Amino acid sequence: MQRAILTDTPTRPLGQQHVVRLRTAPIDVVRVGIVGLGERGQKAVARFQEMENVRITLVCDVNEGRMQAVAENCPHHPSPITHHHDLCRSESVDLVYICTDWASHTPIALEAMNCGKHVAIEVPAAMTLAECWALVDTAERTRCHCTMLENCCYDSFHLSTLAAARRGDMGTIVHVEGGYIHPIGDRWTPWRIEANRQLRGDLYPTHGMGPACQLLDIHRSDQIETLVSMDTVPFQRSDFRNGEHTTTLMRTRLGKTILLQHNVVSPHDYTRRYHVVGTRRSVESSDFTPHNLMSQRMDRRLVHCLHHGLPLDIDVYDVAEWCAVSELSRLSIENGNAPVRFPDFTRS
16 A cells, blocks of 8 residues: 655744634724736736725835836825835735735745735745745744635635535535636746746646635644645646646545646636535536636625734635645655645644
8 A cells, every 4th residue: 555645744833823713903994015016916906996994005016117007097096116025014014915926925925924914915825835834834923814815715606605515505515626727828927837847736726725625614623634646748738847637636534525627738618617515415616707706805805804803714724725735736746646645734
């Protein structure tokens, strides 16, 4: 029998406590600094302009012309600031909202939390287990919120399914499927191409992982224990190290399972392949909710929780668990599809 690959679960530093259901002081008007003003960042600026109890105070981007244009056209009149270091240190920011490329997500979030700021990070928030642990350790030490901008958790189908599950209408949820089947086509960015050239595994797991873990109450009443992953040859992109189609299966302590799939190359209609199996009924999604509507719900909920001092829907342990799939799937694949022991990020 093949032994599971062990992954480290470090001990919590003396005096450091977990931040499950973390509450912080209510913020009357949430002051937001946005780092990264590409497509995602500019859409976030537009969404925040329509909301109460929030104000964009600072914007930051490496493209100074774009940054100046956003600042001038935003009714909040945010100040443009050329480096994220200064934004993180600013006394005029409560929440650092990170919309940069993947590689810079974790470093900016760590700096912001170390400056006493709450952080909201575009997906994926982290690419490695080391980054996942760094986010957890820093959030625990600083007692700052660290959340991820996983808007698929605010999809209409998921919200209705989650409500039905919590009412008990579906019985016990025993299996959840999700994924990211989304051909990139001609929209490949240089940093995304480089990630697929250098890395292997499910590089974008959180769209499927987030809803699945919320339904299974992961790190609240259950815990993922084991992961197994395999991939196909990169048939259409010989320059990629990453397989064309990656499949990952996980099992929890209570004997439930999660199935994720990832493919950004093969011709296919966009789908998150969302399927939920309960002991009373099963349901399957058709992915109808517009992206911007999910993001509006996500941002409004985030501001509402910060304004009222409530725990966030997505905490730092969710962030770590959902993002950890990337490196764990690589470890499984590169070791002959071996089972990998899933870390306990709460160290409970």
